[in-house]
Amino acid sequence: GENVEQHPSTLSVQEGDSAVIKCTYSDSASNYFPWYKQELGKRPQLIIDIRSNVGEKKDQRIAVTLNKTAKHFSLHITETQPEDSAVYFCAASLNSGYSTLTFGKGTMLLVSP
Amino acid sequence: DTAVSQTPKYLVTQMGNDKSIKCEQNLGHDTMYWYKQDSKKFLKIMFSYNNKELIINETVPNRFSPKSPDKAHLNLHINSLELGDSAVYFCASSHLSSSGGYEQYFGPGTRLTVT
Numbered sequence: 600g601e602n603v604e605q606h607p608s609t610l611s612v613q614e615g616d617s618a619v620i621k622c623t624y625s626d627s628a629s630n631y632f633p634w635y636k637q638e639l640g641k642r643p644q645l646i647i648d649i650r651s652n653v654g655e656k657k658d659q660r661i662a663v664t665l666n667k668t669a670k671h672f673s674l675h676i677t678e679t680q681p682e683d684s685a686v687y688f689c690a691a692s693l694n695s696g697y698s699t700l701t702f703g704k705g706t707m708l709l710v711s712p
Numbered sequence: 713d714t715a716v717s718q719t720p721k722y723l724v725t726q727m728g729n730d731k732s733i734k735c736e737q738n739l740g741h742d743t744m745y746w747y748k749q750d751s752k753k754f755l756k757i758m759f760s761y762n763n764k765e766l767i768i769n770e771t772v773p774n775r776f777s778p779k780s781p782d783k784a785h786l787n788l789h790i791n792s793l794e795l796g797d798s799a800v801y802f803c804a805s806s807h808l809s810s811s812g813g814y815e816q817y818f819g820p821g822t823r824l825t826v827t
Contacts, residue, residue, distance in 0.1 A: 631813050642802065642818040643755065650813055686753055694814055696743050696806065697767050699757040 601626040603691050605703025613711055618676045620706045622689035625670065629701075631694035632665060632672045637705075638685045646687075647674070650694060679710045715739050716819035718803050724825045725793055733788045733822045735803030743767070744786040745804040745816065746778060755802070761786050793826045800824070 602625040612618050624632075633648035649656045649663045649672065656663050660679075665672040676683055686707050690700040716737045725731050737744060746758040760768035764780040775791045786803060803819040 633813065633815070635818075637753075642820050644818070645815055648809075648811060648813045648815065650811070688755060692814070694812070696808065696814055697760065697762055698814060699745060699760050699768055699770075700755075700816060701757070702755040705753045705755075 601629055601691055601701040603689060603701050603703040605689050605706060607706060608704065609707045609709070611709045611711065612679050614679060614681060616679055616710075618679050618683070618708055618710075620674045620687055620689070620708070621671065622673070622691075622703050623669075623671050624691040624701075626691070627667075627670065628693060629691040631692050631698070632663070633690050633692075633700070634661075634663060634674050635688045635690065635702075636685045637688065643688060676708075679708075681710050681712050684708055684710045716803055716805055716817050718801075718819040718822050720822060721820065722823050722825075724827065726827055727793055727795060729793050730789070730791045731793060731824070732790070733801055733803075733824075735786045735788070735819055737784055737803075737805040737817070737819075739805055739807065739817065740784075741805035741807045741817075742783055743806045743814075744780065744783075745806070746786065746788050747802045747804060747818075749800040749802060749821070751799070758801075759786075759788075790824075793824075795826050798824055798826045 630651035635643035637643045662675045689703040692698040806816045809815040
């Protein structure tokens with residue numbers, strides 16, 4: 600089955616800095632890679648996703664890149680703000696209506712004012 | 713409007729008891745899921761249902777029995793609760809988004825504590 604590794608497990612940055620979280624996956628059949636943000640005591644919420652036919656996707660301060668050959672994908676957050684502080688999860692799956700997500704172990708991002 | 717709802721939000725019970733968690737989605741999605749998030753925040757799939765039928769059971773002990781009376785509901789019943797069952801349980805549903813990906817929407821979670 601799929602295995603997703605995520606690094607780092609914790610990341611502390613100053614407000615305004617950039618943050619990068621990296622994931623690798625093992626199953627070359629995976630073709631959908633969402634990122635979720637989970638604030639303390641809340642549900643995971645989708646913040647951005649990318650499909651394997653795209654190398655990069657951007658949404659305001661958030662961008663995701665995908666390297667299918669190396670089976671790597673990364674989340675980039677620019678101009679970080681204290682409200683970006685949360686646990687971020689990467690995931691991988693087959694892009695079908697039946698598929699389940701395999702999650703990385705999460706990165707706790709702390710943005711200090 | 714709450715897209716995916718779960719009840720109860722908190723559940724405290726003793727070892728050996730049987731309990732249920734209910735999940736409802738009003739999004740019209742065909743596929744629903746149960747995930748378990750342990751104390752280290754690791755999210756792991758337990759079950760997947762498509763249109764009331766079990767699709768995936770990820771080596772979950774048979775003390776856990778999901779039931780889907782209709783495609784808007786997926787309930788989780790747990791028999792003979794053990795200390796290790798303490799976790800947050802998330803229900804989710806999925807649909808094909810405009811970006812072409814099957815997005816999953818999570819419920820608010822049920823924090824189960826077994827004493």
